[in-house]
Amino acid sequence: MSASRRLVIEADGGSRGNPGPAGYGALVRDPATGEVLAERAAAIGTATNNVAEYEGLLAGLRAAADVAPDADLEVRMDSKLVVEQMSGRWKIKHPSMRPLATEASGLVSRFPSVRFVWVPRARNADADRLANEAMDAAAAGRTWEPTIPQSPDPLPHQAPTTNRLSGWMAPPAPPTVTVLLRHGQTPLSVEKRFSGTVEASLTDTGLLQAAAAADRLGAEPFDAVICSPLKRARQTADALARDYVIDEDLRETDFGAWEGLTFAEVRERFPNELNAWLADPAVPPPGGESLLGTVARVAAARDRIMAEYAGGRVLVVSHVTPIKGLTQLALAAEPTVLYRLHLDLVSITTIDWYSDGPAVLRGFNDTHHVARLVVEGE
Template structure:
């Protein structure tokens, strides 16, 4: 991720009807005030006020500044209300704006210093134009979330715009249609994961830490926006993680049985060393050969085949949308393996943390030179406050 110690943010928002279809725009400049580091087109919704839209513009700009590694930030807006309220000089009475201001202050905690300054509308034309693009998109039926902007985001920042066109690799894949994006979320901690035991079809619940990890991931997904669908493994640890996200996103969870973890058979509940001690030769061969299964269990290749069928089905049903997939280590690694079109040897070389986020994209466009890509792998920035 690129780092810019000082950035300048211009933000705006608008509503056609006040309340009505609403959108916001933000542009982030380098310290020179000329170099554009990021611009963001964000759909607020079908029925929101001008002020709420302006708050969203400011918040999207702050998030981009944080993701760029800024330590000091200057924010310029033509909304006297937002500038005075965020500067602490005016009280915030509207409940929606109170919530957005609270989210903004959480982002602001990552900066060493920040200032808010009012400018006349004539000096905020870029952000104003972006907000109008967002309102056009909202009027055309786009769902709330980032719907456009520059392609300057590093791959490690794509989670920050999980539902967006921002940073998509269409310019080099040759694709003309929007990809289907899968945001892959591993479940939070369980007692078995804490004990480093093989946990396939066992059904433990999340620990208290696991629940907080799930909530932390959910808050991040809520703040970023863009998720259209949530699907989950049927096991409790994933359902609890998925429900945390569903509560924040206002979506339902679709259970997909084939997203279940690999069946470890006789090794279920054993640690790595304990499973190895049962049959050292078989355990070593299993690690090297994806066609082998644990005694009474499932081979890695069989798992890969079933997860591939799930991915294809989801891509067909939710073409061009962003799907949150809540699952386990092995199915998530299978999604990644498919995205990079690699053999089974890559699986043992990947490490996935609990409650981590990864992002892959698949292009259904027949004209695409590259059919898929890995955008983010094992992101855990949202867990820093949960550790």
């Protein structure tokens, strides 16, 4: 078999409880034809999401070795933790992750080349389905059976070690807490116009809202304040009377040709494009940025915050889509949830990010601090 053959591994894992009943799924695909060449899935007892994701990676690597041990591999996973650790960009801090990563590295070394790629969860649906099928089968007292015939002489599956599946894990390090503040009112928000990268100043009401948010947050300790580069966000951050730094990735979505238009105007001028945008978060407005594109860059901003302020508390001043995107990532929800979240002006959303992968949404769209203000528009 030619060493130049390319294969794609799609792998995932999940835990119903984190830790809780867990399972993994993995498949090997021919990238030229899209044909699925092998499937692997199994329930693994009680484990965390991250352990299950690593087990999915291990199963995928073994399956690829069965199909073509001399192939070049591209591994696609929606686990940022596993992708970044296996790519060598993140340190492996949690004790339960180290033996898994070591085992995976040993399998990786057997192939000519292996490239790890993060993909959105929606693009990893087949591996996720396999993991859930395995967990469902275990819950029903059955053994998961693949639809793709297995190799006649597969490599022996190395069962997970007891210490990482015992149902008890050492508590993770303290989370990195992000307090997410949306900016105040602008003329464009009053008129309900698409307001992405177009610059707009706060209205008088917006300045009052920013002051109210500053009163609410003034006594809270923060290790840093990080702000979008757009003027409306910077004016909101200015009200806090604290030093802050700018992160370009926290800017709002670029709505392209729709900037400054109302929804009705976009519906009239771009009916087909608007329908496509509303149906698929991967579709951008004409000349603009997709919602998934925004989520990808705010995920990068989050990763930098977690790396620089690990275990700290950070105030982030941003916009609707970036805050919704971080909420979607925290909930591990499908990207379509972006259409179903409502976020008010100067609302506060709080998320705890843990170093071993999971996150906890502590509060969403809290506007108690502006309840007494008269707001002309959202």
